[in-house]
Amino acid sequence: MTPDTGTRIPTITREDLRQARRSRLLWGALVLVALLVLPAFWSRTSNLRAIEGQPPPAVEGVLLVPGYLSTYLFLVVAALAYGAVAAERESGSVRLLLGLAGTRRDVLVGKLLARVAMLVGVLAALLAAMAGMLALNERVAVVPFLLVGGWVLVYGAAWTAFAVGVSAAFASQYRALVAIAGTYVVLAWNAPVWKAVLEPGLRALLPPGLSPYVSALNPTLSLAVVSRWLVAASTSAPDEVGAGPAAVSGLVLLGIAAVGLLVGARRFGTVDVG
Incomplete structure (x- = not known):
């Protein structure tokens, strides 16, 4: 009796988790990010002081979280996801996965679940x-931190979904990595392409009243944009973003994740894997 192909997704997910845990590149990226982020975050938050007209130190501490994670988080995403499917195609082991009653959809979904x-x-x-650092400094606002922390996880999962999709679109890990990194470099808020071309172009196209939406249209800024709105909505901090730009920012991020997955699924679904 032929096994149900749907049952292959949990098997592929478990096996991919086992293999990904052995990745030296992943753990190296994690250690590097921890060394870059945590000491600097500790130093900054331990020096927070109450300032008239500014949010309380506990709220300021939460607002610092996205800024310290945004740049380095993508290193972990890239290290974790660029070879998710491309490595299997490059080595030819994808044929084994497909030969064990698994479909290409099973492989892509299983890899996605494992990497997320x-x-x-x-x-x-x-x-x-x-x-823990905020708590030791007696500067932790629990509800805002949980909201921002939840959004950090969604933000990371969305970029991981995009990267897994890109990985599925290429038969070479190197090409997948270049495509993922290239996308980020083009869209990165502090890179020349965004600052010199995309941002001025959007400001010229949009009416002056929609200028707050310019930042919302950049998915690499979504972490900060939505986080600031969540903090303002859960504390007395001023709302400098607005619900509209925050919603657009979240949708843009989810959109790029969906595009990456759809393109990857389409190319992986039609390519000859031998």
Whole structure:
């Protein structure tokens, strides 16, 4: 009797989790990010002081979380996801997965679930360490931190989904990595392409009243944009973002994740894997 192909997704997910946990590149990226983020975060939050007209130190501490994670988080995403499917195609082992009653959809979904689970675990550990630092400094606002922490996990999962999709679109790990990194470099808020071309172009196209939406249209800024709105919605901090730009920012991020997955699924679904 032929096994149900749907049952292959949990098997592929478990096996991929087992293999991903052995990745030296992943753990190296995690250690590097921890060394870059945690000491600087501790130093900054331990020096927070109450300033008239500014949010309380506990709220300021939460607002610092996205800024310290945004740049380095993508290193973990890239290390974790660029070879998710491309490595299997490059080595030819994808034929074994497909030969064991698995479909291409099973492979893609199983890889996606495994890599998102790993990313969530890594980010949860970093967030727990940051929360502990805030607590030691007696500067932790629980509800805002939980909201921002939840959004950090969604943000990381969305970029991981995009990266897994890109990985599925290429038969070479190197090409997948270049495509993922290239996308981020083009869209990165502090890179020349965004600052010199995309941002001025959007400001010229949009009416002046929609200028707050310019930042919302950049998915690499989504972490900060939505986090600031969540903090303002859960505290007395001023709302400098607005619900509209925050919603657009979240949708843009989810959109790029969906595009990456759809393109990857389409190319992986039609390519000859031998």
